Amino acid sequence: MADKKLLDDAKKLAGYRAVEDNVKNGQRVGIGSGSTVKYVVDKIKELGYTDCICVPTSFQSRQLIIEAGLKLSDLSITPELDITIDGADEVDQHFNLIKGGGGCQLQEKIVAHASKELVIVADYSKDSVEFGQNWKKGIPIEVHPMAYVPIIKQLSQAPFNLKATLRMAVNKAGPVVTDNGNFVLDATFQSLNSQHEIEKLNVQLKMIPGVVEHGLFINMTKKVYFGQTDGTIKLRSK
Numbered sequence: 450m451a452d453k454k455l456l457d458d459a460k461k462l463a464g465y466r467a468v469e470d471n472v473k474n475g476q477r478v479g480i481g482s483g484s485t486v487k488y489v490v491d492k493i494k495e496l497g498y499t500d501c502i503c504v505p506t507s508f509q510s511r512q513l514i515i516e517a518g519l520k521l522s523d524l525s526i527t528p529e530l531d532i533t534i535d536g537a538d539e540v541d542q543h544f545n546l547i548k549g550g551g552g553c554q555l556q557e558k559i560v561a562h563a564s565k566e567l568v569i570v571a572d573y574s575k576d577s578v579e580f581g582q583n584w585k586k587g588i589p590i591e592v593h594p595m596a597y598v599p600i601i602k603q604l605s606q607a608p609f610n611l612k613a614t615l616r617m618a619v620n621k622a623g624p625v626v627t628d629n630g631n632f633v634l635d636a637t638f639q640s641l642n643s644q645h646e647i648e649k650l651n652v653q654l655k656m657i658p659g660v661v662e663h664g665l666f667i668n669m670t671k672k673v674y675f676g677q678t679d680g681t682i683k684l685r686s687k
């Protein structure tokens with residue numbers, strides 16, 4: 450297991466640098482969710498970018514924005530954003546992302562889609578060559594609660610062949626309930642070998658009635674900052 454302090458330092462490096470390189474005061478900024486994004490908000494605050502208009506992607510990121518004293522907005526008031534900075538659970542060589550480890554994939558995808566640019570910040574453990582190489586928990590799939598059993602069944606069959614389980618809460622009896630009142634399935638796969646297969650899955654999952662959103666983010670980012678253990682940053686861009 451990777452050292453927690455090393456991971457945390459790497460997250461901080463990535464979060465700080467992504468803001469320094471990409472955010473200007475006064476911009477409309479989507480704020481992702483997760484532990485790395487905390488450093489994004491910290492840096493926006495530290496730089497005194499109080500004219501930035503921040504749109505959250507979860508209850509957690511809304512709290513971060515409020516606690517930092519930054520300007521809070523939403524997509525009904527600010528429907529177009531200059532940039533979103535968000536974390537990821539895995540980034541492969543083709544910039545395919547797996548997101549949703551924190552269960553926020555629905556709002557994250559909506560906010561990213563409303564942005565001119567999605568910049569990803571992550572520690573070194575998220576950096577993969579092959580899809581699914583490092584993230585073994587599967588693809589998070591947000592589903593309407595009434596549909597979770599039929600969806601698990603459908604996912605187990607062709608063309609999906611995914612083994613999906615209902616994500617259970619840790620300090621509460623029963624399932625994780627998302628900020629949108631839905632459940633999350635984590636769907637593991639044997640092999641997704643080609644980019645074509647991944648892109649096909651991206652679309653097919655959305656076609657299942659009851660699937661609200663999933664954590665595959667394909668063709669959504671061109672820039673990823675990975676904090677490294679030695680205090681440097683690996684920037685991957687295309």
Ligand SMILES: O=C(CO)[C@H](O)[C@H](O)COP(=O)(O)O
Nearest residue numbers: 483484485536549550551553
């Ligand atoms: O997709 C997400 C939440 O739904 C997060 O961005 C992802 O889980 C990464 O989180 P962290 O920065 O804590 O590693």
